[in-house]
Amino acid sequence: PQTLKERFAELIPLEHENVKAIRKEHGHKAFGPVTVDQVYGGMRGLPALLWDGSVLDAEEGIRFRGKTIPECQELLPKAPGGSEPLPEGLFWLLLTGEVPTVEQVQALSADWAARAALPSFVEELIDACPSTLHPMSQFSIAVTALNHDSAFAKAYQDGVHKKEYWEPTFEDSMDLIAKLPNIAGRIYRNLFGSGKLPAIDPTKDYSYNLSNLLGFGDNQAFVELMRLYITIHSDHEGGNVSAHTGKLVGSALSDPFLAFGASLNGLAGPLHGLANQEVLIWLQRMIKQVGENPSDDAVKEYIWSTLKGGQVVPGYGHAVLRKTDPRYTAQREFALKHLPNDPLFKLVGQIYKLVPDILLAAGKAKNPWPNVDAHSGVLLTYYGLDQMKFYTVLFGVSRAFGVAAQLIWDRALGAPLERPKSYSSEHLKKMFANR
Numbered sequence: 001p002q003t004l005k006e007r008f009a010e011l012i013p014l015e016h017e018n019v020k021a022i023r024k025e026h027g028h029k030a031f032g033p034v035t036v037d038q039v040y041g042g043m044r045g046l047p048a049l050l051w052d053g054s055v056l057d058a059e060e061g062i063r064f065r066g067k068t069i070p071e072c073q074e075l076l077p078k079a080p081g082g083s084e085p086l087p088e089g090l091f092w093l094l095l096t097g098e099v100p101t102v103e104q105v106q107a108l109s110a111d112w113a114a115r116a117a118l119p120s121f122v123e124e125l126i127d128a129c130p131s132t133l134h135p136m137s138q139f140s141i142a143v144t145a146l147n148h149d150s151a152f153a154k155a156y157q158d159g160v161h162k163k164e165y166w167e168p169t170f171e172d173s174m175d176l177i178a179k180l181p182n183i184a185g186r187i188y189r190n191l192f193g194s195g196k197l198p199a200i201d202p203t204k205d206y207s208y209n210l211s212n213l214l215g216f217g218d219n220q221a222f223v224e225l226m227r228l229y230i231t232i233h234s235d236h237e238g239g240n241v242s243a244h245t246g247k248l249v250g251s252a253l254s255d256p257f258l259a260f261g262a263s264l265n266g267l268a269g270p271l272h273g274l275a276n277q278e279v280l281i282w283l284q285r286m287i288k289q290v291g292e293n294p295s296d297d298a299v300k301e302y303i304w305s306t307l308k309g310g311q312v313v314p315g316y317g318h319a320v321l322r323k324t325d326p327r328y329t330a331q332r333e334f335a336l337k338h339l340p341n342d343p344l345f346k347l348v349g350q351i352y353k354l355v356p357d358i359l360l361a362a363g364k365a366k367n368p369w370p371n372v373d374a375h376s377g378v379l380l381t382y383y384g385l386d387q388m389k390f391y392t393v394l395f396g397v398s399r400a401f402g403v404a405a406q407l408i409w410d411r412a413l414g415a416p417l418e419r420p421k422s423y424s425s426e427h428l429k430k431m432f433a434n435r
């Protein structure tokens with residue numbers, strides 16, 4: 001079958017024409033005014049970035065290349081006997097806008113397995129990290145260090161022509177995604193596991209290999225969970241902290257390892273990807289305080305005590321979404337199918353009924369509904385992956401898919417250095433004094 005690289009190369013000139021036509025017809029048109037409040041307010045709603053893999057609608061949630069999560073679950077190729085989409089297919093979709101064949105997805109699994117090995121100095125770097133260093137910091141160190149063998153960095157030093165940037169970026173991106181299971185697996189085993197890491201099985205898919213490296217390869221349901229997990233966490237348009245950071249750093253022509261290492265450092269923040277860890281810590285504290293089978297009143301009191309303590313309810317709210325995150329719903333459906341009677345899942349369901357009204361009553365959060373992170377830890381805990389400090393690493397493995405796809409397009413389209421304008425408060429005051 002045609003490889004992803006061959007198909008991508010065919011699409012580049014077509015996309016150049018597409019962008020040229022868009023800019024010719026619409027290039028001079030304005031989105032609308034930019035307010036001073038947006039400058040102070042985290043640029044919320046400011047149209048500023050091109051991102052092709054996905055677009056987020058505030059009410060409906062994410063669409064990957066125009067397809068909803070249920071549509072991806074239906075249309076993307078599955079593993080033999082599996083019912084969740086293979087993330088390999090999602091990557092193909094993110095990069096090309098097309099649904100691949102089963103053979104194309106199998107070829108991608110084999111290609112990633114063949115690229116999976118880590119340089120021994122990166123293994124040693126991970127092994128040298130103290131067990132007290134957060135797994136996300138270890139992850140970021142290892143990904144950044146892969147820059148040692150970057151095809152893009154080397155090609156740039158060798159004087160590669162601008163038109164060819166995409167090619168070594170593609171190779172680096174494929175290497176990056178392929179090596180993440182070995183990095184994640186090594187960190188996990190060093191911190192929480194025992195024994196030697198198993199070898200990558202070149203006949204198996206990416207999610208099986210990741211699960212196996214973590215010690216869950218024999219658990220078919222866990223492998224299915226990983227397929228769903230990576231698919232839904234892969235991309236969330238371009239403005240979220242990890243995606244935007246990767247694009248920004250990549251715009252300086254830093255290679256994909258440096259760019260994605262920076263993404264990971266953003267994902268490691270508690271308002272972003274670390275929220276999946278925070279949710280589990282918050283749930284465990286709640287159980288300690290109110291017991292395993294709490295009344296609604298006891299749960300409400302705990303939620304209020306969080307808010308009164310000046311803390312956020314982790315897993316709730318969103319900068320763009322204004323409804324329940326469809327990634328939450330997809331995970332809830334997985335739980336209803338695989339673990340309907342799990343007590344922690346029941347507690348998460350109970351919280352879902354109580355938090356939105358409380359956040360509305362508190363009157364601050366613009367979105368009282370749960371996001372992706374409110375549900376992921378419960379599923380992992382059920383299968384025995386209960387070391388919540390590790391949860392954001394799995395988010396990171398997934399997010400590489402979306403960031404890498406856009407980095408490849410950015411280099412293929414000759415995306416410029418990002419450099420928005422900033423102002424001081426003094427300057428703003430003067431600028432708007434008489435308007």
Ligand code: NMX
Nearest residue numbers: 271272273275312313314315316317318319364365366367
């Ligand atoms: N609990 C308590 N307060 C909240 C929450 C929440 N879950 N969500 C928003 N608020 C507050 C927010 O802190 C802000 O307070 P203040 O005016 O004192 O600064 C106010 O409501 C208005 O914030 P919004 O405009 O609704 O939200 P914003 O776009 O600034 O932030 C989040 C979005 C996601 C950072 C915010 O909702 C939050 O902190 N949620 C909890 C953490 C979380 O789950 N993050 C994960 C997001 C998904 N991901 O994976 O990245």
Ligand code: MLT
Nearest residue numbers: 235236239240241319371
């Ligand atoms: C994400 O997946 O990146 C989060 O939901 C945060 C966001 O979209 O801002």
